Amino acid sequence: MKLTDEQKAEIKDYIITVPKYRETYNELFDHIVNSFEDSKVTFSIDEVINIVNKDFGGFSEIVYQEKSYQKELSKQYNKGFRMEMVNSFRWPNIFNNLIVLALCLTLYCNKKGLLFNIKPIILSSIGCCILVAAFGFTIILKNKYQYSKYSILDNYFGYSCSFGFIMVNGIFSNFLGKSSLFEISANTKLIIALSLFFFSSVYVRAFIKFYNQKLKVLTK
Structure with a gap:
C-alpha cells in the first residue's frame, strides 16, 4: 500500500x-x-x-547491532587515519615533511633569542590543532541540529579532530608550561617545541586529506 x-x-x-x-x-x-x-x-x-x-x-536487536557496527566502524576509520599519517612519510608526501623538517632545523640552529622563538612555535602548533578541533565539532553540532540525530561516525570524527589538540596540549603541559612536571633545559624545550610543530604539521595535513577523501560526504 x-x-x-x-x-x-x-x-x-x-x-x-x-x-x-x-x-x-x-x-x-x-x-x-x-x-x-x-x-x-x-x-x-x-x-x-x-x-x-x-x-x-526487534528494537533491542537494532540497538545492539547499531552499537556493534559503530565500534567496528570506528576501528576501521581510526586505522585508516593512522595510516594516512604514516603515508605522509612516503613518497611523494614525504616532500612536505622534509620542508617542515628543514624549517625546524633552521629554527633550531638559530638559537639566539630562544625565548622569542619558542613561544610562536608552541602557539602555532596549538592553534592549528584548535582550528581542526573547532572545525570538526562545528560540523558535528551543525548536523546534529539539522538532522536531530548524531551520525554513526561522530564518535570517530570527534576523536580524530581533537586528537592533535589533546596530544599537543598534554606535551605542552608536562614539558613546556610554567607548571610543567619536569625540569628541562631551554635547549631541550626548543627541541620539544619543534617536535610538536612537526607533529602538528603531519597531523593537520593527514586530517585534511583523510576528511576530503573519506569523510566529507559521510559526515553530511
Whole structure:
C-alpha cells in the first residue's frame, strides 16, 4: 500500500527514540515504508512492530547491532587515519615533511633569542590543532541540529579532530608550561617545541586529506 505523509510521520514519531544514529534511523524508516508499499497490509503501528520484529529481530536487536557496527566502524576509520599519517612519510608526501623538517632545523640552529622563538612555535602548533578541533565539532553540532540525530561516525570524527589538540596540549603541559612536571633545559624545550610543530604539521595535513577523501560526504 502507498503510505500517506501522515502515516509516514507517524512511523517517524514512533521509531525516533530507538536508533541512536541518523544512518540507522533512515535505514529503518526506509525499510518500513518499503515493506508497506511492497505488501497489501493495512497500515498500523502494530504492523510496524511486526515488520521490525520479523526483519530486524526487534528494537533491542537494532540497538545492539547499531552499537556493534559503530565500534567496528570506528576501528576501521581510526586505522585508516593512522595510516594516512604514516603515508605522509612516503613518497611523494614525504616532500612536505622534509620542508617542515628543514624549517625546524633552521629554527633550531638559530638559537639566539630562544625565548622569542619558542613561544610562536608552541602557539602555532596549538592553534592549528584548535582550528581542526573547532572545525570538526562545528560540523558535528551543525548536523546534529539539522538532522536531530548524531551520525554513526561522530564518535570517530570527534576523536580524530581533537586528537592533535589533546596530544599537543598534554606535551605542552608536562614539558613546556610554567607548571610543567619536569625540569628541562631551554635547549631541550626548543627541541620539544619543534617536535610538536612537526607533529602538528603531519597531523593537520593527514586530517585534511583523510576528511576530503573519506569523510566529507559521510559526515553530511
